[in-house]
Amino acid sequence: MNLIESLARAPSHAMLVVGATAAQFAKRFVQHLFCPQECEKCPHCTKLAHGTHPDLTWVSKAGKRIGIDQVRELQQKALYPPLEAPKKIYVIESVEDLSLEAANSLLKILEAPPRYVIFILLAKSTNILPTILSRCRIIKLPTLPRSQIEKLLRERSLSDSEIEALLELTKGALPDEPLIEAVRKFIPQRPALQQQFAKLPDNDLWGALTEKDLFVRREAQIELLRRLGSYTSAQVLALAAVLSKCDPEELEFFIREALYALRQLASAEPAKIQAVYALETAPWKLQRNANVQLLVESLLFMLRESASGLSAP
Ligand SMILES: [Zn+2]
Numbered sequence: 013m014n015l016i017e018s019l020a021r022a023p024s025h026a027m028l029v030v031g032a033t034a035a036q037f038a039k040r041f042v043q044h045l046f047c048p049q050e051c052e053k054c055p056h057c058t059k060l061a062h063g064t065h066p067d068l069t070w071v072s073k074a075g076k077r078i079g080i081d082q083v084r085e086l087q088q089k090a091l092y093p094p095l096e097a098p099k100k101i102y103v104i105e106s107v108e109d110l111s112l113e114a115a116n117s118l119l120k121i122l123e124a125p126p127r128y129v130i131f132i133l134l135a136k137s138t139n140i141l142p143t144i145l146s147r148c149r150i151i152k153l154p155t156l157p158r159s160q161i162e163k164l165l166r167e168r169s170l171s172d173s174e175i176e177a178l179l180e181l182t183k184g185a186l187p188d189e190p191l192i193e194a195v196r197k198f199i200p201q202r203p204a205l206q207q208q209f210a211k212l213p214d215n216d217l218w219g220a221l222t223e224k225d226l227f228v229r230r231e232a233q234i235e236l237l238r239r240l241g242s243y244t245s246a247q248v249l250a251l252a253a254v255l256s257k258c259d260p261e262e263l264e265f266f267i268r269e270a271l272y273a274l275r276q277l278a279s280a281e282p283a284k285i286q287a288v289y290a291l292e293t294a295p296w297k298l299q300r301n302a303n304v305q306l307l308v309e310s311l312l313f314m315l316r317e318s319a320s321g322l323s324a325p
Pocket of ligand 1: 047049053055057058
């Protein structure tokens with residue numbers, strides 16, 4: 013029996029999942045809990061894949077923090093029993109982002125949650141409020157040593173520069189297939205592309221959009237994704253160069269919203285949903301010392317793959 017199966021057999025009411033792949037782990041755990049066969053066909057699996065399951069709430073930061081209002085809203089809604097699944101799940105995306113007020117408020121409900129509620133808290137390390145730690149079952153996900161990941165990637169006959177890029181992007185987690193494919197496609201062309209993109213006129217890239225739009229308007233993200241599908245590789249690189257110079261908060265907003273927009277565009281095309289899921293669970297969180305440029309380039313190349321051929325929602 014693997015970790016997910018044993019946790020699902022006797023779930024704790026509050027779990028703290030620590031590690032670079034915590035979000036991926038949480039998604040699989042919830043799916044297993046709602047559908048032990050993880051069949052990908054039943055209403056639970058379908059709604060989870062589309063992000064529309066009424067009994068799963070994913071709480072991510074609004075602005076710089078997860079604020080007190082978000083926790084209050086959650087406390088209100090947690091009073092009602094689940095609609096379709098045996099449990100009602102709240103995933104707190106990054107415990108580090110809880111404001112102090114929000115964390116204290118969360119503590120109260122962690123102490124005595126309704127019996128049908130499960131909280132899954134995600135964190136990069138256990139270096140968080142001890143009062144939260146003490147109320148959760150802690151699940152530390154293993155990270156693979158760099159040498160072991162490298163060995164596994166060598167077996168895939170990837171080049172040195174491709175392996176270097178993947179190691180940089182995943183930081184201790186094994187990259188999944190869409191990421192490997194994206195890196196395989198763009199890393200070999202990267203040096204040549206970098207020469208070309210400097211010469212692109214601005215309007216090729218943005219059309220009617222402006223750079224600032226991306227950080228404030230959700231419609232702008234959708235518009236960008238539509239355009240991205242027909243960008244040349246040099247244009248993708250040029251856009252990555254612009255985005256990687258942004259403030260980290262803005263960049264995180266962009267990544268979150270772009271994935272949200274992609275999910276909306278893809279919802280009419282079930283074949284695309286798996287690709288969206290792979291993108292969402294990749295470790296895009298900006299870690300300290302991350303190679304931001306490389307991260308954004310890979311993300312945009314993968315977005316372009318997923319966005320090409322999508323019709324209007
Ligand atoms: Zn299922």
